[in-house]
Amino acid sequence: MFLYQLGLARGGQAPSQFLRELRPSELGYYWALWQIDPWGEQRADLRSGIVASTIANVHRDSRKVEPFRPAQFMPYHREAPPPPAVVSQRLLQAFGLELDPKRIRKK
Helix, strand or coil: CHHHHHHHHCCCCCHHHHHHHCCHHHHHHHHHHHHHCCCCHHHHHHHHHHHHHHHHHHCCCCCCCCCCCHHHHCCCCCCCCCCHHHHHHHHHHHCCCCCCHHHCCCC
16 A cells, blocks of 8 residues: 555656565665655555544543444554453353353463
């Protein structure tokens, strides 16, 4: 994704084109800059998500609803999946069951 965004920032060049022109050190500088201050729509989505979550949190019932996170308002943001133990616990809770500590396998 970074290479395509860099290509757009360089006037719409394809990565195959500008990679032939850039020295590795220049590409490293672009990468470092992007890590500090990303450009493109992902950054715009984050800014919009911050505003939307702030407004939603001001108007939520704090006794009933957990605080909203900016990522919940970012349409293309993918969060890391929860660990298997968390998924198992959620499934058991959904069916009203409890985890039996005797049945947990040790690694």
